[in-house]
Amino acid sequence: MPTVTLSTSKPTTARADVLILGIRGDEDKAELAATLDLMGFTGEKGQTVRFPSGGLAKAPVVVAVALPEEPTAEDLRRAAAKGLRAATNATSVAVALHPAGVDEVEAIAEGLELGSYRYEAYKSTKKGAAKKPEITSAVILTPFARQTTATKAVERAATVAAAVNVARDWVNTPPGDKRPADLVEAFSQHAGNDVKISVWDEKRLAKESCGGILGVGQGSDSPPRLMTLTYEPAKPVSHLALVGKGITFDSGGLSIKPGASMQTMKLDMAGAAAVVAATVAIARLGLPIKVTAYACIAENMPSGRATRPGDVLTMRSGSTVEVHNTDAEGRLVLADGLALAAESKPDHIVDVATLTGACVVALGQHTSGVLGNDDGFGERVLAAAKTAGESMWPLPIAEEMKGLVTSSSIADLRQHNPKPYGGTLFAAAFLREFVGDVPWAHLDIAGPSFNEGGAFDYTPVGGTGTGVRTLVKLATELSGS
CATH class of the missing domain: 3.40.220.10 (Leucine Aminopeptidase, subunit E, domain 1)
Known part of the structure; x- marks a missing residue:
């Protein structure tokens, strides 16, 4: 920069x-x-x-x-x-x-x-070529x-922009170079000593009954991870929990994607990138708010060990989930992260995920969907997004989605929508089952997280860092700063 x-x-x-x-x-x-x-x-x-x-x-x-x-x-x-x-x-x-x-x-x-x-990072420099x-x-x-306030504003802009740009770097990194353990290492190096970090490996995930993350990651020879980052200033005025989907590569699992659809699936960890980058930025800004971020990290691959359609997973919350489509894996890893977030009894929860193609159909490639269980909190998220300059739009969790989510004949919940429409609403209704009564907002960033077209304005080709600025602005507002 x-x-x-x-x-x-x-x-x-x-x-x-x-x-x-x-x-x-x-x-x-x-x-x-x-x-x-x-x-x-x-x-x-x-x-x-x-x-x-x-x-x-x-x-x-x-x-x-x-x-x-x-x-x-x-x-x-x-x-x-x-x-x-x-x-x-x-x-x-x-x-x-x-x-x-x-x-x-x-x-x-x-x-x-x-x-x-x-x-x-992966561009070679030809010998003797003049540097641009x-x-x-x-x-x-x-x-x-x-004015001192102007100088501080420029410093604040540098901190936020650096967070957005590192999230872009993580998204742009080829999937073979950011398998779950690699991504944890990249996140840890960036965080340094600004936040406290804990990492659960596959053994700890099993001990802690995180069946969603384990179920998604068991088809890969690179085991899943759950990374928790905690920033807690001396006198926090509020506690914000953030949960991010961190699928380092999404093949679709046994419900495998068409080849062309896999080409950009390195982007499927953009939600985890956003919550980690935002948490570290919040810490570096010294905002008086406690933030706990959960990065739910797995690689969704097909193999003889992979979760099958028809399998039933037991989640961190104790709920059982019947799997219908292994390409709808994001909601499974988020379910465990959201349950853990709710256990910590925060004042608010926000999850960020490249979750549904249906959201892109509804809102296009440049606008994220915002859904949740509390209209007032949802409005605060949307206001923060508008101030930050990120395009987001409210979507409802329609009443009938509750019945669809609980319509499995053999488990507490079904993972995938039985109808060919309302996919974004169903996914949010599924996630709502794991947040309890904590005010919660779900950011579906499937469209704007990755730009396959030409660069424009401040949006580059590839990873965009969507969500980071909104989360930092929301934390700023919640902390009264």
């Missing part, structure tokens, strides 16, 4: 390779009107054009980014990233997007740091530059 600093300099005098200039209307456009008109700049929100400054600014190149008259924090977050993407072959940028307050300064810093992300320039420094031009 680039180093982001603040300055009270004017756009015309700021020294950088590229000036990223926000254009809100005719007043901002004035001195550049002729050039912008020649470049076909219409002022449509999000439009960018790049041109030589012609001596109008110290920076030799200007990237003009169209903004609405009264941009939101998310508008500025995206504009900063758009401008950064257009500043090719530069190593430094000055950013003049006219933030109206410290919160908007923070949004711009986030946009710059998120927009600079690249995943090149990277932007290493960015200065945000703002009259708030000398």
